[in-house]
Amino acid sequence: MAPPKYELYYNPFSICSLMVLYTLRLKGEPKSPDDAVEPEERFINIYTGEQMTERYLEKHPKGTVPAMLAPEAGIQLTDSTDITSFLMDRYPSLRPNAHRQTIDSLLAELHEISYVTLSFKPEERRVEGVMDSVRGIMDRPDTSDKYRKMLQGKFDNHAASLKKFADNKQSVESVEADSVGFLDKISEHLAKQGGGQASWIFGDDVGPTALDAHTVTFIARLLDAKREHLIPADVLAYGRPKLQGKEWLGITKGNPTLHSLYVKGEKGGSGR
Ligand SMILES: N[C@@H](CCC(=O)N[C@@H](CS)C(=O)NCC(=O)O)C(=O)O
Incomplete structure (x- = not known):
């Protein structure tokens, strides 16, 4: 049986979308050909309200990105952590057994961090703005x-x-x-790998895992949000070169992770 046809709904200025996209770029080989996940990537403009259209809400009631669906197979994954778990179950190098617990617990810790608080100033009213727009459409006759x-x-x-x-x-x-608590733990892991000489958190022999994909994306967002001071030097030295890598640039096209910087034409702080 051929693997299902997956659709990945994303926005390139959504940190959780970027985490999933980068995980996909680093995923390696599937457990078997039937486990392959090669989604068609579909852009959703969350800055013009496409996520709150009837068409999108019919697919995904929470109206957020990322979402990965395979309607014929009854698959509806509407959170970056669920999509990542799905991928880790199918691509062993994303979560090697020897590091399974560490990867699961650090990913959970990373996703407890409020990215909105780090990324948007209260006066930008990003969250309230979405709610106002939803209310506005509800009130239309x-x-x-x-x-x-x-x-x-x-x-x-x-x-x-x-x-x-x-x-x-x-x-x-x-x-x-x-954020600092999380990054300090990444620093401890890097220190075990030849004093920060390795390219990946668990070393070059292990290669990129889902924790690398999510951590590098988080670093990119912290840089764009002008929070470089929170990043330990070794973690920055690990993360920054990845932001010049073909996988990352293939996703972001060299744009910042923050829509506000993109609109202003700023090149952001992600090492560009
Ligand atoms: N916990 C979710 C967060 C999803 C989420 O809030 N996505 C934001 C972009 S980062 C979004 O879709 N915002 C537009 C909206 O809520 O209307 C995940 O990890 O995927």
Whole structure:
């Protein structure tokens, strides 16, 4: 049986989309030909509201990116961590057995960090702006009841994720501290690999894992968000060259990871 046809919905200025795209670029060989995941990549413009159109919400009720679907096989993965787990199960080099626990626990720790707090200033109202737009479409007289119900679902999902971070009282300082805590652990792993000489977190023999893909993307975003000071020197020395690599440039086309920098024509701080 041939592998399913996958579709990956993404935006190149979404950190979680970039984490998945970069994981795909580093994925290596599948366990078997039937396990191959070669998605058709479909751009969603989350800066013009494409993620809240009826068409997109029909595919993916949360109306976010990334999402990986294979409708014929009943596969609907709507979170970067679920997509990454799916890939790690099929591509052994993304999560070698010897490092399985470390990779799982560090990926979980990384995804507890509020990227929104690191990436957007409160006055940009990125999260509130999305909710306002959803409400605006709901209030339009020409919006059907079916579509309105879908929008309510997206609104509720958004409100729930906001509440999660609010309940955790996530100030900029605490999110920065979480980032440093995570990066210090990466630094400890790098130190075990010949004092930071290796290209990858678990060494050159192991090669790139999903943890590398997500960590390098996080470093790129911290640089673009003018938070280089949070990154230990060895972690920066590990991450920066990857941002000049063909895999990364193939995804970003040399653009920054932040839409605001792209709009301003700024080349960002990701080592470019
Ligand atoms: N926890 C989700 C986060 C998904 C998410 O919030 N994506 C953002 C972009 S980074 C998005 O789609 N924003 C547009 C919106 O919510 O309408 C994941 O890891 O995939």
